[in-house]
Amino acid sequence: MRLSSYFMPTLKENPSEAQIVSHRLMLRAGMVRQASAGIYSWLPMGFRVLKRIEQIVREEQNASGAQEVLMPTIQSADLWRESGRYDDYGKEMLRIVDRHDREMLYGPTNEELITDIFKGAAKSWRDVPRNLYHIQWKFRDEVRPRFGVMRGREFLMKDAYSFDLSKEAARHSYNKMFVAYLRTFARLGLKAIPMRADTGPIGGDLSHEFIILAETGESQVYCHRDVLELDVLGADIDFDDQATVQGVVDRWTAIYAATDEKHDEAAYGAIPEERRVSARGIEVGHIFYFGSKYSKPLGAMIARPDGETVPVEMGSYGIGVSRLVGAIIEASHDERGIIWPESVAPFRVGLINLRVGDAACSAAATGIYDTLRKAGVEVLYDDRDESPGAKFASMDLIGLPWQLVVGPRGLAQGVVELKERRTGEKQELPIDAALARFTAAPITAV
Structure with missing residues (x-):
């Protein structure tokens, strides 16, 4: 591409509204322009980076055995009422009434819709395990959108959903995503640390956030320095080999690392002082295991080999694709500008x-x-x-x-x-x- 004919409206000065490095540099490099509060248009340079990140995420999801679908941005409010989340989700959900007075919403996440899709197709133990994912735009009406694409209202997200017959099988699905995320972030040139985290509005009792350390991060995190020195998995892995996958997960989770919601002061205090790390971090991925939280109220039941019908065990797994553009810049820049890893650079x-x-x-x-x-x-x-x-x-x-x-x-x-x-x-x-x-x-x- 010749720069003389390329649409790249750069800025010489730092925009006054940009509070963090990634926001400043994305505006100055002509990657994005704000359409309204927390909503951005992606210009050619930014869009190329976005698509590269999306493709790496897709490749690693496919390698783990997940299958890609595409769900709509607009969902029926009725499904969310069935799950009990419609009123609980709060003002972040954008609620819509269509011309026929049907209540709809702009999806902030897809647990309800994917469960309904699965329920209509799966009837027995032969139909599991399955992991379905898509890469789609989401909307959450943040009360104070800020930091550019790091905390916007509209964002591109990869969300995956696993369906299993038993808790043991569901845990293996969770572990596969854990490993797939390690591989994904390594390919993106990031050192992302899996940390025990709160499940929030998604639910369940098992969750890990994948965090990159950065001064501008919104999360306070605590970990043993050893976790920063672990080699990121680089070789191919057999995702169907439960022992191998579990071994990778055990290697990472044996070392203390937690977000502030799950921080254990006693466990942290037991770490030698010189090996303790207390820092700010940016969340770039989040995985959850929540069992039958959605399958039970939505009636997603399957028959076991003995004939008994049970609700499927589920997990969900998110990566903020558009947020990663900003996160990579936060982790890789200097006083002159952005330093792209080759894997995601808009041009080599x-x-x-x-x-x-x-x-x-x-x-x-x-x-x-x-x-x-x-x-x-x-x-x-x-x-x-x-x-x-x-x-x-x-x-x-x-x-x-x-x-x-x-x-x-x-x-x-x-x-x-x-x-x-x-x-x-x-x-x-x-x-x-x-x-x-x-x-x-x-x-x-x-």
């Missing part, structure tokens, strides 16, 4: 032509641009007639992992400059060698 390479009016520079830059594109490498080519300083500032602000700089001085020596955004390390390379750094392992385009 930023190509800078320092002198657009110079025939040799333009020919070399265009040749590099065409070669990278043909190799499947996503490249943003700054072909604007701007000063070198403005171009460097723009590239640092948007945070692409790599910058290739073409200038007359380097070309006279047959080299271009390669800069790694994360480290700031620069090196001069012949054009062919620079291209070889990227064409050997191209990233598939969105």
Whole structure:
């Protein structure tokens, strides 16, 4: 993509309404624009990041055996009355009356609807286990939406729902999601710590939040420093092997880590003082096991092998896809701007032509641009007639992992400059060698 024709309305100054780093940088980098309080339009740069995160989440859900569906944003109030949550949920739920005076709502979550779908199709033990998920927009009418996409009213969420015959089987489904989440966040370049957490309005008695440590986090968290030093699972795993999955979960949960709602002062006090960590954290995922809380009132019953009919055991599992965009920025930035992990970067390479009016520079830059594109490498080519300083500032602000700089001085020596955004390390390379750094392992385009 040529920057001269790309819609990327950047800002030079920090917007006054932005209180945290991610909000400031997303506005300055032209990723989003506010439509109304807590509701954002996603512009091309932000949308590319959003879709990359969504795809990684999808791939790991599929790898765990979950199956993708798509449920509507608007739900019937009747289902929520059946479960008993319609009046309990509070003012965060946006309630709607349609033209036929039917009471509807803009879904803040989907336990009721997915249970109703499952109930209509599953009748016996042969129909479980199942895990169904979708990636869909949600709405919660926050009383004070703030921090940009970190705490908005409309947000993109992956929510999954497991259905099992027994508590033991349901716990295995819970453990599979636990491991899938570790893998997901590792691929996103995040160190997300699973912490025992309160179940809130979802219900149940088993829950973990996945937290990344950040000064701007809204949660107070406590943990043993050992949990920060655990290696994140990277290899493939057999999700059907219960012992292997349980072993991964045990490894992480054996170390103390809890949100403030579940904080055990005595257990925390038993940790050597130098190994205690008390910090702020950002929630990026939340998993729940709640048994028959929804299946029983909504009549989702299945027959066991002995013929007895029982309510299915359920869990739900959420990842804030749009929130992750802000969370990654909070975890990965410097004074110049965003530093994207390669896995989610909107483009892999930023190509800078320092002198657009110079025939040799333009020919070399265009040749590099065409070669990278043909190799499947996503490249943003700054072909604007701007000063070198403005171009460097723009590239640092948007945070692409790599910058290739073409200038007359380097070309006279047959080299271009390669800069790694994360480290700031620069090196001069012949054009062919620079291209070889990227064409050997191209990233598939969105």
